[in-house]
Amino acid sequence: MEYISTRGKVSGVGFIDAILMGLADDGGLLVPARIPQVSADTLKQWQELSYQELALEIFTLYIGEEIPREELRQLVDDSYSTFRDADVTPVRKLHEGLDVMELFHGPTFAFKDVALQFLGNLYSYVARKTGSTIHIVGATSGDTGASAIEGVRGKEGIRICILHPHGKVSKVQELQMTTVDDANVLNLAIDGTFDDGQRIIKELFADVQFKHRYHLRAINSINIARILAQTVYYFYAYLQLARRGQAAAVSFSVPTGNFGDIFAGYLAKRMGLPVNRLILATNENNILAHFVSEGVYQPGEFRGTYSPSMDIQVASNFERYLFYLYGEDASSVTELMEQFKQNGTITIPQEKLAVVQSDFSAHAVLNQECLDTIAHYHKENGYLLDPHTACGVAAADRLASESGATVALSTAHPAKFDESIRLVGIEQPFPSQISGLFEQSQHVELSPASNEAIAARLVKFFE
Ligand SMILES: *Cc1c(COP(=O)(O)O)cnc(C)c1O
Numbered sequence: 001m002e003y004i005s006t007r008g009k010v011s012g013v014g015f016i017d018a019i020l021m022g023l024a025d026d027g028g029l030l031v032p033a034r035i036p037q038v039s040a041d042t043l044k045q046w047q048e049l050s051y052q053e054l055a056l057e058i059f060t061l062y063i064g065e066e067i068p069r070e071e072l073r074q075l076v077d078d079s080y081s082t083f084r085d086a087d088v089t090p091v092r093k094l095h096e097g098l099d100v101m102e103l104f105h106g107p108t109f110a111f112k113d114v115a116l117q118f119l120g121n122l123y124s125y126v127a128r129k130t131g132s133t134i135h136i137v138g139a140t141s142g143d144t145g146a147s148a149i150e151g152v153r154g155k156e157g158i159r160i161c162i163l164h165p166h167g168k169v170s171k172v173q174e175l176q177m178t179t180v181d182d183a184n185v186l187n188l189a190i191d192g193t194f195d196d197g198q199r200i201i202k203e204l205f206a207d208v209q210f211k212h213r214y215h216l217r218a219i220n221s222i223n224i225a226r227i228l229a230q231t232v233y234y235f236y237a238y239l240q241l242a243r244r245g246q247a248a249a250v251s252f253s254v255p256t257g258n259f260g261d262i263f264a265g266y267l268a269k270r271m272g273l274p275v276n277r278l279i280l281a282t283n284e285n286n287i288l289a290h291f292v293s294e295g296v297y298q299p300g301e302f303r304g305t306y307s308p309s310m311d312i313q314v315a316s317n318f319e320r321y322l323f324y325l326y327g328e329d330a331s332s333v334t335e336l337m338e339q340f341k342q343n344g345t346i347t348i349p350q351e352k353l354a355v356v357q358s359d360f361s362a363h364a365v366l367n368q369e370c371l372d373t374i375a376h377y378h379k380e381n382g383y384l385l386d387p388h389t390a391c392g393v394a395a396a397d398r399l400a401s402e403s404g405a406t407v408a409l410s411t412a413h414p415a416k417f418d419e420s421i422r423l424v425g426i427e428q429p430f431p432s433q434i435s436g437l438f439e440q441s442q443h444v445e446l447s448p449a450s451n452e453a454i455a456a457r458l459v460k461f462f463e
Contacts, residue, residue, distance in 0.1 A: 001064045002033040003224065006323040007337070008330025015063045016126055019119070019225045022218025023205040028333070029319050030224045036061040038235075038272040047239055051088035052076050054239070055118075055232045061271075062228050067125075075125060079118040082107050089114065089233040091240045091407060094381055098396055100389065100410045101237045108176050109413035109434065110309070111261065112147035115221075115229035120151025122225060123217065127157030135462050136160040137204065138219040139197030141257065141309045142173035143412065145187075148219040153182040160219075161186040161461055163197040163454065166446060169308060172416045172434055178442035185443075186461050192449030193302050195313050200454050202316070210455065214462050221260030222316050230264035235273055237407045251403035253279035253396035255388040255411050256288055257310035259317035266321065266359065277403040279361045281395035283307045286364030288315055293362060295353035298345040306370050306387040306420035309412070325352055361402065363395035370394065375424045384421070384428060386414040 003018035004011040007028030013021065018030045038061075046054055055076045056069075063072065080088050085105040093099050106113025123134045134157060138148055145162040152158045162177060166189035169177075178187050190197055198220070205211050205218065221227065238250050252275065254262040262280055269275040282289045283305040291297045299313035319337060325348070326332040340346050348356070365373075373390040377383050385393055389410040396408045414421050415430045447453050 001036070001062050003030040004033050005030055006319050006330060007334045015066045019122060019223060020126065020217060022216075022220075022223050023202065025208055027206055027337075028330070029222055029317070029323075031320055031323060032062060032224075035267065035270045040272075043239075043272070046235070047242060049239070051232070051236055052080050054236055055080070055229070058232050058235065059228065071125070075118065075121050079121050082117055083113075087240075089236055091237050094377065094383060094393070094408070097400060097405055098393070099237075099241070099407045100383075100385075100393070101233060101407050102410045103233060104386075104410060104413040106147070107150045107433075108143065108146040109416050109431070110143040110147060111230075111409070111411040112143045113150070114233060115226040116144070116147040116151040116219060118229045119219060119223065119225045120148070120155070123152060123158055124155045127155075132157070133215045134158040134217050135215045136217045136219050137162075137201055137458065139163045139194060139201045140169075140177075141165070141194040141311060142169035143309045143416075144220065146173055146176035149177055149180050149185055151219075153180050153185055155184070159184045159186070159462060161188065161458060163188045163190050163200065163447075165189075165193050165197060166191055168193060168304070168311070170417050170419055172418065172437065175437040175440070175442070178444040179437050179440040181441075181443050186457075187444040188447045188454065188457065189444050190447050190449040190454075194311060195299075195302065196449040198314065198316060200449065200451050203451055204455060204458075214458065220316060221258050227260060227264045227267060227317070227320075230261055231268045231271070234265050234268035234275070238273055241405065241407070246405060248405065249274040249276040251275070251277040251279060251396075251406040253281055253392040253399075253403075253406055253408040255281045255307065255310055255392040255409065257282075257285075257312035257315065259288060259315040259321065261409065261411070262360075263317045263320050266324070270324070277361050277399070277406075278359060279363070279392075279395050279399055279403060279406070281391045282362070282364045283310045283370065283391055284364065284366060285311050285313055287313055288318070289362040289364040292356055292360050295348045295350070295356065296345065297340075297347075305367055306417070306423070307391055308417075309388055310391065322346075325355060361399045363398045365391040365394045371420070371424050373397075374421065374426070378424070378426055384414045384426065386410070386412040386417050387420040388412050388417075
């Protein structure tokens, strides 16, 4: 399989080079040259596969011969053996018509582990195979950082630096990142928001000379490996429901920030998975919900909410969707992104909006609605939702009449966001892996949110 850029100036890139490139060298995002198709017959054959076997089949469609099958199998098995549930991403019934898919059984208790355990092993594989140096830099709203660090800590040939917004991540997220004291890990707490961190990383990567000189590699969801790893569980959810005799199309409700996870769902649908509606759930940072209702994409003022991993204004994966919305026409995408750079807004015409609305439904969940949803499901169903999952569940309930059987993606374990859970008046037990963090010492440096400061610190770390 070859990969191409959404801006049209990079093509013919193999899978491993696509992973290493992260952001395409023309400033676009990499996508597969064509989307592999999965027939109804193939889906039937996949029915009894374990998560790992299914992942192997789907990755093979996107990787081809580049990684020999037995080596790929090993990578997949290593990546998912760290999960605490035999099903990796089990689906549980909440009430008639609504299931949750628990994506938080990995080492850091958030769904990011599904992709980053794999990507960490993949980087390690590439470092071993090619003897190359891997320097990972990334920005996090909390979960990606913890998960990426966990994916590569202590691994030979890899160093990782993660920027997180100082004071704007949950206590558990902070501890998961900063209690790691492996020498190949550097935590920088920046004086700014996640969007500042993401912009700095994007600009460092856009400086192709700097990027090549220091072998910078991405772990943010601009990295296509993350998207591909996440398509697997959409298929797995469908197959789990089909096993119960529920084989019609399924809707998915996805708590969204960077448009990564929901784009993986969109890709699964384009591959041929019978998906009914894709429900895009945001918190009060409602740029994407607004886009679905009005056709205007316009980041505005940052809002702190109870679901901090979705406190994002500029959705880095949105460009991938634009590419497909515009019929894989790179020049339209380039023009739109140019406009966005100049005016800070993208407006699409009516006929495109109609397409968007046939792809997605959307709902922006207000802070109080998020807490009410947590309280309601705790009381009525004895199930404790984390605040991100609660956004997805609230949106699913809101849109139930148009979506039929729905799977809400549960993106984190509630213990990661105890600050929000306490506001509902609920006391939860912590898993021992999390309670143990509170006794450990932290390793973190404060930094201004400027390109120069970050670049200078990176050079020191990498040399
Ligand atoms: C990252 C994250 C999200 C948002 O996922 P995107 O791929 O950025 O849309 C939602 N919930 C949790 C818990 C997360 O960590």
